[in-house]
Amino acid sequence: MHVAIALGSNLGDRRAHLRSARERIATLPGVRALRSAALYETEPVGCPTGTGAFLNTALEAEYDGSPEELLAALLGIERTLGRPERRPRNDSRAIDLDLLHAGDLVVQHGTLTLPHPRLAERRFVLAPLADLSPTLRLPGHARTVTELLAALDDDPASVRRVADNW
16 A cells, blocks of 8 residues: 655654664565655744754655554554643644554544645645645545645745655
C-alpha cells in the first residue's frame, strides 16, 4: 500500500531529528521504496507565542503492513527521539510524525483517522506532499494535492523551501 508520512521538528538540531526519523522509518519492517520531499521552513501555526519555526517534509513509501501497525511504529520512533507521550497540544517538539494517508483507505477509529483530518488545510503538509505526488487525489477529496495547495488562502511565504537534499 502507498503511504505518506509528514515529519516536523522545531527543537534542537531540527534537520538531524528529521534525518534520524527518516532513517528509522526506512528500516521499519514492510517499508520499501522510500522517497523524501524537499525540506521546508514553516512559521508555527496554532502554537504558543514565541514558538520557533519548524522544519517540515514528507516521505512516501510502499508499506506491507496495516496503517495501525505503521502508526504504532511511528509513535515508537517519536518516543525514541525524545517526544513525550503526553504533552500540550501544539507544543514545541523535537519530532512530529503524522500518517497522512494509506492508499485509498478511509479510517476513523481510535487514534487513527485517514486521510489525516487537517491535511487539506496545511500548507506545510501539502507543499512537501506535492513535491512527491502532485496529481494524487486523496480519498474524500475531489482535487489533487497541487489543487488543494493552490486553493489555500493563507500566506504562501509562511512556508519556504530551504533544501532539496537533506
